[in-house]
Amino acid sequence: MSTTPAPAYPHRWLILAALVTVLLMTPLDMSAVNVILPTLRQQFGASVGAVSWVSLAYLLVIVGLLLPVGRLGDLWGFRRLFLIGVALFTVSSALCGLSHTVPALFGEGALRLFGLPSLIAARVLQGVGACMMMALSSGIVTAVFPPGERGRAMGFLGMGIATGLVLGPTLGGLLTHWFGWPWIFYINVPIGLFGGLWVRRLLPPLAPHRPTPVDWPGALLIIATLATLMLGVTLVETAGWRSPLVLGLLAASLLVGGALVRHERRSPHPMLDFALFAHPVFAGANLAAMMNYLGQFTAIFITPFALRYGMDRDPRQIGLTMAALPVAVLVLAPISGALSDRFGTRALAALGETIVAAGLFVLALVIGRGQPVPIIAALALVGIGAGLFQSPNASAIMGSLPRTHLGIGGSVLAVVRNLGMAVGIATSSAALAIGSQWYRGAHPTAPAAQAILYAAQIGYAIGAAFALLGALTSAVREDHPSQSLS
Numbered sequence: 001m002s003t004t005p006a007p008a009y010p011h012r013w014l015i016l017a018a019l020v021t022v023l024l025m026t027p028l029d030m031s032a033v034n035v036i037l038p039t040l041r042q043q044f045g046a047s048v049g050a051v052s053w054v055s056l057a058y059l060l061v062i063v064g065l066l067l068p069v070g071r072l073g074d075l076w077g078f079r080r081l082f083l084i085g086v087a088l089f090t091v092s093s094a095l096c097g098l099s100h101t102v103p104a105l106f107g108e109g110a111l112r113l114f115g116l117p118s119l120i121a122a123r124v125l126q127g128v129g130a131c132m133m134m135a136l137s138s139g140i141v142t143a144v145f146p147p148g149e150r151g152r153a154m155g156f157l158g159m160g161i162a163t164g165l166v167l168g169p170t171l172g173g174l175l176t177h178w179f180g181w182p183w184i185f186y187i188n189v190p191i192g193l194f195g196g197l198w199v200r201r202l203l204p205p206l207a208p209h210r211p212t213p214v215d216w217p218g219a220l221l222i223i224a225t226l227a228t229l230m231l232g233v234t235l236v237e238t239a240g241w242r243s244p245l246v247l248g249l250l251a252a253s254l255l256v257g258g259a260l261v262r263h264e265r266r267s268p269h270p271m272l273d274f275a276l277f278a279h280p281v282f283a284g285a286n287l288a289a290m291m292n293y294l295g296q297f298t299a300i301f302i303t304p305f306a307l308r309y310g311m312d313r314d315p316r317q318i319g320l321t322m323a324a325l326p327v328a329v330l331v332l333a334p335i336s337g338a339l340s341d342r343f344g345t346r347a348l349a350a351l352g353e354t355i356v357a358a359g360l361f362v363l364a365l366v367i368g369r370g371q372p373v374p375i376i377a378a379l380a381l382v383g384i385g386a387g388l389f390q391s392p393n394a395s396a397i398m399g400s401l402p403r404t405h406l407g408i409g410g411s412v413l414a415v416v417r418n419l420g421m422a423v424g425i426a427t428s429s430a431a432l433a434i435g436s437q438w439y440r441g442a443h444p445t446a447p448a449a450q451a452i453l454y455a456a457q458i459g460y461a462i463g464a465a466f467a468l469l470g471a472l473t474s475a476v477r478e479d480h481p482s483q484s485l486s
Contacts, residue, residue, distance in 0.1 A: 009144040015202045016145075016153055019137055020160035022086050022195035025188045026130040027161045029093070030058065031168025031326060034300050035319045036181045038308035043100070043181070044116040048305065049234035052429040055301070056230050057120045059422040061127030062134065064223035066415055068216060069135040078136045078143065079203050083196060085132025090192030092125035097182030134414070140203070162333065165326040173319015181315075213269045221260035226422065229253035233426040236433050276412065281400035284477035285393050286416045288349060291470025292389050293420030294427065295356050298463025299325065299363060299382050301428040303375070306367050306456040310449045317372075324376045325383040332387025340392035346474060349396065352389025353471035356382050360464035364457040368450075385467075393474065424463070431459035 009015065033055055041051045073081050099119035137157060145153045175183040232249030239246050264270040277283040300322070307313040307321060340348050359381030366374035397413050435455025439446065 009204065011202055012144045012149075012153075015199075016141065016156060018195060018198040018202055019140060020157060022089075022192060022199060023133055023137055023157070024160055024164045025089060025093075025191055025195075026133060027164030028168045028171065029126070029130075029164075029184070029188065030055075031165045031300075031322075032172025032175075032184045032319075033058075035169050035172040035304050035322055036176050036184060036315060037301070038305050038318075039176060039181050039315055040116070040119075041305075044119075046116050048432050049236065049429045050116060052234050052301070052425050053120050053230075054116075054123055055425050056234070056422055058123045058127040058130070059418050059425070060223060060226050060230065061124055062131045063226060063415055063418045063422065064219050065128065065131045066135050066418070068219045069131050070139070071213075071215075073136045073139055077205060078140050079205050081132055082136045082140065082203075083200055085129045085136070086192055086196040086199065087129070089126055089129030089133065090189055090196065092122050092129060093185040093188035093192065095122035096126065096185035098122075100180075100182045144203075162326070162330045166323065166330050169319045169322035169326065171319070173315045173317070173322075176319075177314060177316035215264075215267055215269055218260065218264055218267060218270060221256060221263060225253055225257040225260055226419070228256060230422060230426045233430045236430045241434075279400050281396055281478050284473050285345075285349070285396040285400070286412065288353065288389075288470040288473040288477075289393055289397070289413065290416050290420040290423070291466045291473065292353055292356060292386060292393070293417050294424040295353075295360060295463040295467035295470070296325070296382060296386050297421045297424030298428050298431075298459055298466075299360060299379060301425045302432065302456050302459045302463075303363070303367075303379065305432060306453055307375075310367070310453040310456065311370050312449075321372060321376055322379065324379040325386075328380045328383025329387040329390070332384050333391050336388045337391035337395070340395050345392035345396040345399075346477060348392040349389050349474035350471045352385045352387070352392070353467050353474055355385030355388060357385075357464040357467035357471065359383075359385055360460045360467060364460035364464070367456050367460070368453040389470075389474075396477075424466075427462060428459045431455060431462055435459065 037051050037054065040046070040054060041048060044051070069081070096119055099115055099122055141153050141157060171187075172184050175181075175187065228249045232246045232253065235243070235246050235249070241247075261274075264274060277286070303322060304318050307318045313321070336348055336352065359378050362378040362381060363375065366378055394413060432452070432455045435458040436451040439451040439454045440448075443450070
Protein backbone atom coordinates (compact mmCIF):
# COMPACT_ATOMS: atom_id res chain seq x y z
CA MET A 1 0.00 0.00 0.00
CA SER A 2 1.33 3.46 -0.85
CA THR A 3 2.31 5.69 2.04
CA THR A 4 1.77 8.87 0.01
CA PRO A 5 -0.84 11.03 1.78
CA ALA A 6 -4.08 11.70 -0.04
CA PRO A 7 -4.09 15.10 -1.74
CA ALA A 8 -6.02 17.82 0.10
CA TYR A 9 -7.30 19.39 -3.15
CA PRO A 10 -8.91 16.83 -5.49
CA HIS A 11 -9.52 19.48 -8.19
CA ARG A 12 -5.92 20.68 -8.16
CA TRP A 13 -5.32 20.02 -11.88
CA LEU A 14 -8.41 22.03 -12.80
CA ILE A 15 -7.14 24.77 -10.48
CA LEU A 16 -3.84 24.69 -12.37
CA ALA A 17 -5.67 24.92 -15.72
CA ALA A 18 -7.54 27.98 -14.46
CA LEU A 19 -4.31 29.59 -13.24
CA VAL A 20 -2.60 28.99 -16.59
CA THR A 21 -5.59 30.48 -18.43
CA VAL A 22 -5.37 33.82 -16.65
CA LEU A 23 -1.57 33.86 -16.43
CA LEU A 24 -1.39 33.42 -20.20
CA MET A 25 -2.50 37.03 -20.53
CA THR A 26 0.59 38.54 -18.88
CA PRO A 27 3.38 37.19 -21.14
CA LEU A 28 1.12 37.36 -24.20
CA ASP A 29 0.45 41.05 -23.54
CA MET A 30 4.10 41.84 -22.80
CA SER A 31 5.43 40.26 -26.00
CA ALA A 32 2.59 41.58 -28.18
CA VAL A 33 3.05 45.18 -27.06
CA ASN A 34 6.67 45.28 -28.22
CA VAL A 35 5.50 44.50 -31.77
CA ILE A 36 3.11 47.48 -31.89
CA LEU A 37 5.43 50.14 -30.42
CA PRO A 38 6.25 51.57 -33.89
CA THR A 39 2.51 51.76 -34.61
CA LEU A 40 1.93 53.57 -31.30
CA ARG A 41 4.73 56.02 -32.10
CA GLN A 42 3.03 56.92 -35.37
CA GLN A 43 -0.46 56.94 -33.87
CA PHE A 44 0.40 59.31 -31.01
CA GLY A 45 3.08 61.34 -32.82
CA ALA A 46 5.55 60.61 -30.01
CA SER A 47 9.27 59.95 -29.73
CA VAL A 48 10.75 56.47 -29.41
CA GLY A 49 11.71 57.30 -25.81
CA ALA A 50 8.16 58.32 -24.92
CA VAL A 51 6.62 55.24 -26.53
CA SER A 52 9.12 52.97 -24.74
CA TRP A 53 7.32 53.83 -21.49
CA VAL A 54 4.36 51.75 -22.65
CA SER A 55 6.61 48.76 -21.89
CA LEU A 56 8.82 50.34 -19.20
CA ALA A 57 5.95 51.42 -16.95
CA TYR A 58 4.59 47.87 -16.94
CA LEU A 59 7.98 46.32 -16.14
CA LEU A 60 9.01 48.84 -13.47
CA VAL A 61 5.82 48.30 -11.49
CA ILE A 62 6.42 44.54 -11.57
CA VAL A 63 10.06 44.95 -10.46
CA GLY A 64 9.12 47.20 -7.56
CA LEU A 65 6.09 45.29 -6.30
CA LEU A 66 6.92 41.64 -6.96
CA LEU A 67 8.47 40.91 -3.56
CA PRO A 68 6.05 43.01 -1.44
CA VAL A 69 3.02 41.44 -3.16
CA GLY A 70 4.38 37.98 -2.36
CA ARG A 71 4.47 38.91 1.30
CA LEU A 72 1.01 40.44 1.13
CA GLY A 73 -0.18 37.03 -0.05
CA ASP A 74 1.14 35.57 3.20
CA LEU A 75 -0.71 38.25 5.18
CA TRP A 76 -4.05 38.36 3.37
CA GLY A 77 -4.27 34.97 1.68
CA PHE A 78 -3.37 33.97 -1.87
CA ARG A 79 -6.90 33.54 -3.22
CA ARG A 80 -8.18 37.02 -2.43
CA LEU A 81 -5.12 38.85 -3.72
CA PHE A 82 -4.87 36.72 -6.87
CA LEU A 83 -8.49 37.42 -7.80
CA ILE A 84 -7.95 41.15 -7.21
CA GLY A 85 -4.99 40.93 -9.57
CA VAL A 86 -7.07 39.21 -12.28
CA ALA A 87 -9.83 41.82 -11.96
CA LEU A 88 -7.37 44.73 -12.05
CA PHE A 89 -5.55 43.33 -15.08
CA THR A 90 -8.84 42.80 -16.93
CA VAL A 91 -10.23 46.28 -16.22
CA SER A 92 -6.92 48.00 -17.00
CA SER A 93 -6.69 46.08 -20.29
CA ALA A 94 -9.98 47.66 -21.34
CA LEU A 95 -8.63 51.07 -20.27
CA CYS A 96 -5.53 50.52 -22.42
CA GLY A 97 -7.71 50.08 -25.49
CA LEU A 98 -9.91 53.05 -24.57
CA SER A 99 -6.84 55.29 -24.34
CA HIS A 100 -7.07 55.37 -28.14
CA THR A 101 -10.82 55.73 -28.62
CA VAL A 102 -11.82 58.17 -25.85
CA PRO A 103 -9.31 60.98 -26.61
CA ALA A 104 -9.95 60.50 -30.34
CA LEU A 105 -13.57 61.56 -29.79
CA PHE A 106 -12.29 65.06 -29.00
CA GLY A 107 -10.02 65.37 -32.03
CA GLU A 108 -6.52 64.55 -33.15
CA GLY A 109 -4.98 67.13 -30.81
CA ALA A 110 -6.56 65.50 -27.78
CA LEU A 111 -5.38 62.10 -28.95
CA ARG A 112 -1.79 63.27 -29.20
CA LEU A 113 -1.93 65.16 -25.88
CA PHE A 114 -3.80 62.67 -23.70
CA GLY A 115 -3.71 59.35 -25.55
CA LEU A 116 -0.16 58.20 -24.74
CA PRO A 117 -0.17 59.35 -21.06
CA SER A 118 -3.51 57.62 -20.50
CA LEU A 119 -2.17 54.44 -22.12
CA ILE A 120 0.93 54.52 -19.91
CA ALA A 121 -1.22 55.10 -16.80
CA ALA A 122 -3.40 52.12 -17.74
CA ARG A 123 -0.24 50.05 -18.26
CA VAL A 124 0.82 50.92 -14.71
CA LEU A 125 -2.45 49.45 -13.43
CA GLN A 126 -1.93 46.46 -15.69
CA GLY A 127 1.52 45.98 -14.15
CA VAL A 128 0.03 45.93 -10.65
CA GLY A 129 -2.50 43.27 -11.68
CA ALA A 130 0.11 41.22 -13.52
CA CYS A 131 2.42 41.42 -10.52
CA MET A 132 -0.28 40.06 -8.22
CA MET A 133 -0.85 37.07 -10.51
CA MET A 134 2.85 36.39 -11.14
CA ALA A 135 3.92 36.71 -7.50
CA LEU A 136 1.19 34.44 -6.11
CA SER A 137 0.82 31.72 -8.74
CA SER A 138 3.81 29.66 -7.58
CA GLY A 139 2.64 29.89 -3.97
CA ILE A 140 -0.82 28.66 -4.95
CA VAL A 141 0.64 25.70 -6.84
CA THR A 142 2.87 24.87 -3.87
CA ALA A 143 -0.13 25.00 -1.53
CA VAL A 144 -2.54 22.83 -3.53
CA PHE A 145 -0.17 20.17 -4.95
CA PRO A 146 1.55 17.45 -2.93
CA PRO A 147 5.38 17.31 -3.17
CA GLY A 148 5.31 14.38 -5.59
CA GLU A 149 3.32 16.34 -8.19
CA ARG A 150 4.63 19.83 -7.54
CA GLY A 151 7.48 19.76 -10.05
CA ARG A 152 5.20 18.62 -12.87
CA ALA A 153 2.67 21.30 -11.96
CA MET A 154 5.37 23.99 -11.98
CA GLY A 155 6.44 22.74 -15.41
CA PHE A 156 2.92 23.19 -16.80
CA LEU A 157 2.83 26.67 -15.28
CA GLY A 158 6.09 27.51 -17.03
CA MET A 159 4.81 26.08 -20.30
CA GLY A 160 1.79 28.36 -20.11
CA ILE A 161 4.01 31.42 -19.70
CA ALA A 162 6.26 30.29 -22.54
CA THR A 163 3.22 29.75 -24.76
CA GLY A 164 2.09 33.31 -24.11
CA LEU A 165 5.51 34.64 -25.08
CA VAL A 166 5.42 32.61 -28.31
CA LEU A 167 1.89 33.61 -29.31
CA GLY A 168 2.27 37.29 -28.40
CA PRO A 169 4.26 38.64 -31.38
CA THR A 170 2.21 36.85 -34.04
CA LEU A 171 -1.15 37.48 -32.40
CA GLY A 172 -0.26 41.10 -31.72
CA GLY A 173 0.77 41.68 -35.32
CA LEU A 174 -2.33 40.00 -36.75
CA LEU A 175 -4.78 41.76 -34.42
CA THR A 176 -3.19 45.12 -35.17
CA HIS A 177 -3.27 44.45 -38.91
CA TRP A 178 -6.89 43.28 -38.96
CA PHE A 179 -8.62 45.29 -36.21
CA GLY A 180 -6.18 47.88 -34.82
CA TRP A 181 -3.79 47.82 -31.86
CA PRO A 182 -6.44 48.34 -29.10
CA TRP A 183 -7.59 44.76 -29.71
CA ILE A 184 -4.32 43.49 -28.25
CA PHE A 185 -5.72 44.72 -24.94
CA TYR A 186 -9.43 44.11 -25.54
CA ILE A 187 -8.80 40.39 -26.07
CA ASN A 188 -7.79 40.15 -22.41
CA VAL A 189 -11.26 41.12 -21.23
CA PRO A 190 -13.12 37.87 -22.06
CA ILE A 191 -10.09 35.79 -21.01
CA GLY A 192 -9.89 37.62 -17.70
CA LEU A 193 -13.63 37.35 -17.01
CA PHE A 194 -13.79 33.64 -17.84
CA GLY A 195 -10.52 32.73 -16.11
CA GLY A 196 -11.24 34.86 -13.04
CA LEU A 197 -14.64 33.26 -12.50
CA TRP A 198 -13.07 29.83 -13.03
CA VAL A 199 -10.39 30.49 -10.41
CA ARG A 200 -12.95 31.94 -8.01
CA ARG A 201 -15.13 28.85 -8.27
CA LEU A 202 -12.36 26.25 -7.91
CA LEU A 203 -9.72 27.77 -5.66
CA PRO A 204 -10.46 27.33 -1.95
CA PRO A 205 -9.32 29.82 0.68
CA LEU A 206 -5.65 29.23 1.48
CA ALA A 207 -4.71 30.09 5.02
CA PRO A 208 -1.96 32.72 5.38
CA HIS A 209 1.28 31.38 6.83
CA ARG A 210 4.26 32.93 8.61
CA PRO A 211 3.42 36.54 7.78
CA THR A 212 6.29 39.02 7.77
CA PRO A 213 6.11 42.81 7.54
CA VAL A 214 6.04 44.29 4.06
CA ASP A 215 8.99 46.53 3.22
CA TRP A 216 7.03 49.30 1.50
CA PRO A 217 9.83 51.90 1.79
CA GLY A 218 12.16 49.47 0.01
CA ALA A 219 9.62 48.91 -2.77
CA LEU A 220 9.10 52.65 -3.26
CA LEU A 221 12.86 53.28 -3.30
CA ILE A 222 13.36 50.59 -5.95
CA ILE A 223 10.65 52.09 -8.16
CA ALA A 224 12.03 55.62 -7.66
CA THR A 225 15.59 54.51 -8.45
CA LEU A 226 14.62 52.75 -11.65
CA ALA A 227 12.05 55.34 -12.76
CA THR A 228 14.51 58.25 -12.51
CA LEU A 229 17.21 56.23 -14.29
CA MET A 230 14.93 55.07 -17.12
CA LEU A 231 13.30 58.48 -17.52
CA GLY A 232 16.70 60.15 -17.80
CA VAL A 233 17.86 57.66 -20.43
CA THR A 234 14.68 57.83 -22.52
CA LEU A 235 14.68 61.66 -22.54
CA VAL A 236 18.00 61.67 -24.39
CA GLU A 237 16.19 61.56 -27.73
CA THR A 238 14.40 64.87 -27.16
CA ALA A 239 16.65 66.67 -24.65
CA GLY A 240 20.18 65.35 -25.32
CA TRP A 241 22.78 63.91 -22.95
CA ARG A 242 23.91 67.36 -21.75
CA SER A 243 20.43 68.49 -20.77
CA PRO A 244 20.19 69.58 -17.08
CA LEU A 245 16.99 67.56 -16.84
CA VAL A 246 18.68 64.36 -18.04
CA LEU A 247 21.74 64.88 -15.85
CA GLY A 248 19.54 65.74 -12.87
CA LEU A 249 17.46 62.59 -13.28
CA LEU A 250 20.57 60.41 -13.53
CA ALA A 251 22.04 62.06 -10.42
CA ALA A 252 18.74 61.57 -8.59
CA SER A 253 18.82 57.90 -9.53
CA LEU A 254 22.25 57.52 -7.93
CA LEU A 255 21.15 59.29 -4.75
CA VAL A 256 17.93 57.31 -4.39
CA GLY A 257 19.81 54.09 -5.19
CA GLY A 258 22.25 54.82 -2.38
CA ALA A 259 19.32 55.41 -0.01
CA LEU A 260 17.85 52.08 -1.13
CA VAL A 261 21.05 50.18 -0.29
CA ARG A 262 21.30 51.84 3.13
CA HIS A 263 17.65 51.14 3.92
CA GLU A 264 17.78 47.49 2.88
CA ARG A 265 20.91 46.84 4.94
CA ARG A 266 19.33 48.34 8.06
CA SER A 267 15.81 46.97 7.67
CA PRO A 268 14.93 43.97 9.91
CA HIS A 269 12.77 42.61 7.08
CA PRO A 270 14.42 43.83 3.85
CA MET A 271 12.73 43.37 0.53
CA LEU A 272 16.09 42.42 -0.98
CA ASP A 273 18.40 40.49 1.32
CA PHE A 274 21.85 41.60 0.16
CA ALA A 275 23.42 38.78 2.19
CA LEU A 276 22.28 36.40 -0.55
CA PHE A 277 24.64 38.10 -2.99
CA ALA A 278 27.63 37.20 -0.85
CA HIS A 279 27.42 33.75 -2.41
CA PRO A 280 29.51 33.90 -5.63
CA VAL A 281 27.33 31.48 -7.65
CA PHE A 282 24.10 33.26 -6.69
CA ALA A 283 25.57 36.71 -7.42
CA GLY A 284 27.29 35.69 -10.65
CA ALA A 285 24.34 33.79 -12.08
CA ASN A 286 21.93 36.66 -11.31
CA LEU A 287 24.29 39.14 -13.00
CA ALA A 288 24.47 36.84 -16.02
CA ALA A 289 20.66 36.59 -16.05
CA MET A 290 20.34 40.37 -16.14
CA MET A 291 22.84 40.58 -19.01
CA ASN A 292 20.94 37.86 -20.89
CA TYR A 293 17.56 39.58 -20.68
CA LEU A 294 19.16 42.93 -21.43
CA GLY A 295 20.63 41.48 -24.62
CA GLN A 296 17.40 39.72 -25.59
CA PHE A 297 15.32 42.86 -25.20
CA THR A 298 17.76 44.81 -27.31
CA ALA A 299 16.60 42.59 -30.18
CA ILE A 300 12.97 42.55 -29.06
CA PHE A 301 12.69 46.35 -28.76
CA ILE A 302 14.83 47.53 -31.68
CA THR A 303 13.81 45.06 -34.40
CA PRO A 304 10.16 46.18 -34.75
CA PHE A 305 11.32 49.79 -35.23
CA ALA A 306 13.92 48.71 -37.79
CA LEU A 307 11.36 46.62 -39.67
CA ARG A 308 8.70 49.36 -39.60
CA TYR A 309 10.72 52.50 -40.30
CA GLY A 310 13.76 50.99 -42.02
CA MET A 311 12.01 48.43 -44.25
CA ASP A 312 8.36 49.58 -44.29
CA ARG A 313 6.99 46.27 -42.91
CA ASP A 314 3.41 46.20 -41.61
CA PRO A 315 2.44 44.91 -38.12
CA ARG A 316 1.47 41.47 -39.45
CA GLN A 317 4.91 40.99 -41.04
CA ILE A 318 6.63 42.33 -37.93
CA GLY A 319 4.74 39.92 -35.67
CA LEU A 320 5.52 36.89 -37.80
CA THR A 321 9.19 37.84 -37.96
CA MET A 322 9.51 38.47 -34.21
CA ALA A 323 7.96 35.09 -33.36
CA ALA A 324 11.22 33.37 -34.33
CA LEU A 325 12.91 34.38 -31.07
CA PRO A 326 10.39 33.06 -28.48
CA VAL A 327 9.73 29.90 -30.51
CA ALA A 328 13.44 29.06 -30.37
CA VAL A 329 13.47 29.69 -26.61
CA LEU A 330 10.47 27.42 -26.12
CA VAL A 331 12.13 24.57 -28.04
CA LEU A 332 15.58 24.85 -26.44
CA ALA A 333 14.73 25.62 -22.80
CA PRO A 334 13.56 22.11 -21.76
CA ILE A 335 16.44 20.49 -23.68
CA SER A 336 19.04 22.67 -21.97
CA GLY A 337 17.48 21.95 -18.59
CA ALA A 338 17.92 18.21 -19.11
CA LEU A 339 21.48 18.70 -20.39
CA SER A 340 22.42 20.80 -17.36
CA ASP A 341 21.32 18.01 -15.02
CA ARG A 342 23.85 15.78 -16.77
CA PHE A 343 26.73 18.08 -17.69
CA GLY A 344 26.49 20.97 -15.23
CA THR A 345 25.28 24.55 -15.56
CA ARG A 346 28.34 26.70 -16.21
CA ALA A 347 29.34 25.60 -19.72
CA LEU A 348 25.77 25.62 -21.08
CA ALA A 349 25.04 29.04 -19.59
CA ALA A 350 28.26 30.51 -21.02
CA LEU A 351 27.58 28.91 -24.42
CA GLY A 352 24.03 30.21 -24.46
CA GLU A 353 25.08 33.79 -23.72
CA THR A 354 27.78 33.58 -26.38
CA ILE A 355 25.19 32.47 -28.95
CA VAL A 356 22.93 35.37 -27.92
CA ALA A 357 25.84 37.74 -28.58
CA ALA A 358 26.50 36.06 -31.93
CA GLY A 359 22.84 36.39 -32.92
CA LEU A 360 22.85 40.10 -32.08
CA PHE A 361 26.05 40.57 -34.08
CA VAL A 362 24.47 38.81 -37.08
CA LEU A 363 21.40 41.03 -36.72
CA ALA A 364 23.67 44.09 -36.94
CA LEU A 365 25.13 42.72 -40.18
CA VAL A 366 21.87 41.75 -41.93
CA ILE A 367 19.34 44.31 -40.70
CA GLY A 368 20.11 46.78 -43.49
CA ARG A 369 19.82 44.32 -46.36
CA GLY A 370 16.03 44.18 -46.38
CA GLN A 371 15.85 40.38 -46.66
CA PRO A 372 13.49 38.71 -44.14
CA VAL A 373 15.06 35.23 -44.00
CA PRO A 374 18.47 36.33 -42.58
CA ILE A 375 16.69 38.51 -40.00
CA ILE A 376 14.46 35.62 -38.92
CA ALA A 377 17.49 33.34 -38.73
CA ALA A 378 19.40 35.86 -36.59
CA LEU A 379 16.42 36.28 -34.23
CA ALA A 380 16.16 32.49 -33.98
CA LEU A 381 19.88 32.38 -33.12
CA VAL A 382 19.28 34.83 -30.27
CA GLY A 383 16.40 32.62 -29.10
CA ILE A 384 18.52 29.46 -29.30
CA GLY A 385 21.16 31.08 -27.12
CA ALA A 386 18.58 32.36 -24.64
CA GLY A 387 16.94 28.93 -24.48
CA LEU A 388 20.29 27.25 -23.80
CA PHE A 389 21.12 29.80 -21.10
CA GLN A 390 17.96 30.23 -19.05
CA SER A 391 17.29 26.79 -17.54
CA PRO A 392 20.92 26.01 -16.52
CA ASN A 393 21.38 29.50 -15.10
CA ALA A 394 18.16 29.33 -13.08
CA SER A 395 19.23 25.90 -11.83
CA ALA A 396 22.56 27.35 -10.70
CA ILE A 397 20.81 30.16 -8.81
CA MET A 398 18.37 27.91 -7.01
CA GLY A 399 20.97 25.18 -6.42
CA SER A 400 23.26 27.64 -4.67
CA LEU A 401 20.71 28.23 -1.90
CA PRO A 402 19.53 26.12 1.02
CA ARG A 403 15.89 25.03 1.05
CA THR A 404 15.00 27.77 3.56
CA HIS A 405 15.89 30.44 0.97
CA LEU A 406 14.28 28.98 -2.17
CA GLY A 407 11.28 31.31 -2.08
CA ILE A 408 13.26 34.51 -1.86
CA GLY A 409 15.79 33.17 -4.39
CA GLY A 410 13.08 32.62 -6.96
CA SER A 411 11.65 36.08 -6.27
CA VAL A 412 15.06 37.72 -6.72
CA LEU A 413 15.48 35.91 -10.04
CA ALA A 414 12.09 37.21 -11.19
CA VAL A 415 13.06 40.76 -10.18
CA VAL A 416 16.40 40.48 -12.01
CA ARG A 417 14.67 39.12 -15.12
CA ASN A 418 12.22 42.03 -15.31
CA LEU A 419 14.95 44.53 -14.43
CA GLY A 420 17.06 43.25 -17.32
CA MET A 421 14.10 43.67 -19.67
CA ALA A 422 13.52 47.24 -18.48
CA VAL A 423 17.19 48.25 -18.76
CA GLY A 424 17.36 46.63 -22.20
CA ILE A 425 14.40 48.70 -23.40
CA ALA A 426 15.80 51.95 -21.98
CA THR A 427 19.27 51.29 -23.42
CA SER A 428 17.82 50.42 -26.83
CA SER A 429 15.66 53.55 -26.83
CA ALA A 430 18.74 55.69 -26.16
CA ALA A 431 20.74 53.87 -28.85
CA LEU A 432 18.03 54.49 -31.45
CA ALA A 433 17.81 58.16 -30.49
CA ILE A 434 21.53 58.93 -30.38
CA GLY A 435 22.42 56.80 -33.41
CA SER A 436 19.68 58.33 -35.57
CA GLN A 437 20.59 61.88 -34.55
CA TRP A 438 24.27 61.34 -35.28
CA TYR A 439 23.58 59.77 -38.67
CA ARG A 440 21.21 62.54 -39.73
CA GLY A 441 23.76 65.11 -38.64
CA ALA A 442 26.56 63.43 -40.63
CA HIS A 443 24.35 62.64 -43.66
CA PRO A 444 21.64 65.34 -43.83
CA THR A 445 20.44 64.27 -47.27
CA ALA A 446 20.26 60.54 -46.51
CA PRO A 447 16.80 58.87 -46.22
CA ALA A 448 15.35 58.53 -42.72
CA ALA A 449 15.25 54.74 -43.17
CA GLN A 450 19.05 54.61 -43.33
CA ALA A 451 19.32 56.54 -40.07
CA ILE A 452 17.09 54.10 -38.16
CA LEU A 453 18.93 51.09 -39.58
CA TYR A 454 22.29 52.58 -38.61
CA ALA A 455 20.99 53.23 -35.09
CA ALA A 456 19.67 49.66 -34.92
CA GLN A 457 23.16 48.36 -35.69
CA ILE A 458 24.56 50.38 -32.78
CA GLY A 459 21.87 49.04 -30.46
CA TYR A 460 22.52 45.44 -31.48
CA ALA A 461 26.26 45.93 -30.88
CA ILE A 462 25.58 47.26 -27.38
CA GLY A 463 23.31 44.29 -26.67
CA ALA A 464 25.98 41.89 -27.93
CA ALA A 465 28.52 43.48 -25.59
CA PHE A 466 26.23 42.95 -22.60
CA ALA A 467 25.59 39.34 -23.65
CA LEU A 468 29.34 38.71 -23.88
CA LEU A 469 29.73 40.13 -20.38
CA GLY A 470 27.10 37.65 -19.23
CA ALA A 471 28.95 34.82 -20.99
CA LEU A 472 32.19 35.80 -19.24
CA THR A 473 30.40 35.97 -15.89
CA SER A 474 28.97 32.48 -16.45
CA ALA A 475 32.33 31.07 -17.56
CA VAL A 476 34.31 32.23 -14.50
CA ARG A 477 31.82 31.26 -11.79
CA GLU A 478 31.82 27.88 -10.07
CA ASP A 479 29.88 25.10 -11.76
CA HIS A 480 28.57 23.64 -8.51
CA PRO A 481 28.36 25.69 -5.34
CA SER A 482 30.93 24.68 -2.78
CA GLN A 483 29.03 26.13 0.13
CA SER A 484 25.50 26.91 1.19
CA LEU A 485 24.09 29.93 2.89
CA SER A 486 23.18 29.48 6.49
